[in-house]
Amino acid sequence: MPELPEVETIRQDLKKYLISKKIKNIEIVLERLVKNKKNEFLKSLKNKTVKDIRRVGKLIILEMDNAKYLLVHLKMTGQLVYSSKKTNLAGGHSTGDNPEFERNKYSYIIFTFDDDSKLYFNDMRTFGYMKVVNGGELVETIESYGIEPLQKNFRIEKLKEIIKSRKINIKNLLLNQKLVAGIGNIYADEILFRAGVRPDRIANTLSDEEIKKIFNSSNTIIKKAIKARGTTFNNYVDARGKKGSFVKLLQVYGRGGEQCNKCKNKLTKIKLNGRGTVYCSQCQK
DNA sequence: CGTCGGTCCTGTCGGC
DNA sequence: TGCCGACAGGACCGAC
Ligand SMILES: [Zn+2]
Numbered sequence: 266m267p268e269l270p271e272v273e274t275i276r277q278d279l280k281k282y283l284i285s286k287k288i289k290n291i292e293i294v295l296e297r298l299v300k301n302k303k304n305e306f307l308k309s310l311k312n313k314t315v316k317d318i319r320r321v322g323k324l325i326i327l328e329m330d331n332a333k334y335l336l337v338h339l340k341m342t343g344q345l346v347y348s349s350k351k352t353n354l355a356g357g358h359s360t361g362d363n364p365e366f367e368r369n370k371y372s373y374i375i376f377t378f379d380d381d382s383k384l385y386f387n388d389m390r391t392f393g394y395m396k397v398v399n400g401g402e403l404v405e406t407i408e409s410y411g412i413e414p415l416q417k418n419f420r421i422e423k424l425k426e427i428i429k430s431r432k433i434n435i436k437n438l439l440l441n442q443k444l445v446a447g448i449g450n451i452y453a454d455e456i457l458f459r460a461g462v463r464p465d466r467i468a469n470t471l472s473d474e475e476i477k478k479i480f481n482s483s484n485t486i487i488k489k490a491i492k493a494r495g496t497t498f499n500n501y502v503d504a505r506g507k508k509g510s511f512v513k514l515l516q517v518y519g520r521g522g523e524q525c526n527k528c529k530n531k532l533t534k535i536k537l538n539g540r541g542t543v544y545c546s547q548c549q550k
Numbered sequence: 551c552g553t554c555g556g557t558c559c560t561g562t563c564g565g566c
Numbered sequence: 567t568g569c570c571g572a573c574a575g576g577a578c579c580g581a582c
Contacts, residue, residue, distance in 0.1 A: 371560090541574080
């Protein structure tokens, strides 16, 4: 799934187009992806206007004008695709084909706005979801997330406290959204490579210096990735430039067996916490 | 508290 | 050609 940089890119793009649009119609093709009762979901959103679009971790939050909030999680293969006669943009997982801004076989929830533009929630593997919550539930949800790179709450003292008190491997820690928000499998590997720390190191054995490097590389990698509009995995770049280019900057993710860009050593691929993990045994200790 | 495997799904790829 | 397992950007759950 899209991780923080991809989700942030989607948020920024959608914000340009959806603010002040009123939802005219909602078509639910696959009810399983809606985590409310269908009628409650429809009633909360129909004829309501998008006031703002926010994000916490990998969760997108559409604030509506009735004090309800539409939470959208894309998980592994979710996309939010906006389509109007003037503008098309896609965000999330790439389908591999030419960008298709029209409805497809994975379009499971379709919003039509008052100007007849559309928002498609597509999801091949159907792990993603949409859920409408009220203000109290929103606060609860946001509070369940940990500190997030580039945000005010991301302070080195706090990160140190988290890392020093856990006996789990550092990659697992970075992937735990309740501890650190927004990092997924790609950026965890990239951050740890930049920090020079092996992903299987037990957190509470890290030195202050190593924690500092993880802190700094988290901010740097996430910032660079957002600037590059994230990482997408097909070669195709559409005319509107909507594909993330961070894939060109990947140092380890997806490069198991290839040469380390820093030291030419062969990159090691292991399975850690059930996830594919790549690191350099020379550059990372 | 921590690890491990299974689970929700669909699709692709490589080996035999 | 077909079949089968492994794997894929996430997160949750229960057993131990
Ligand atoms: Zn190296």
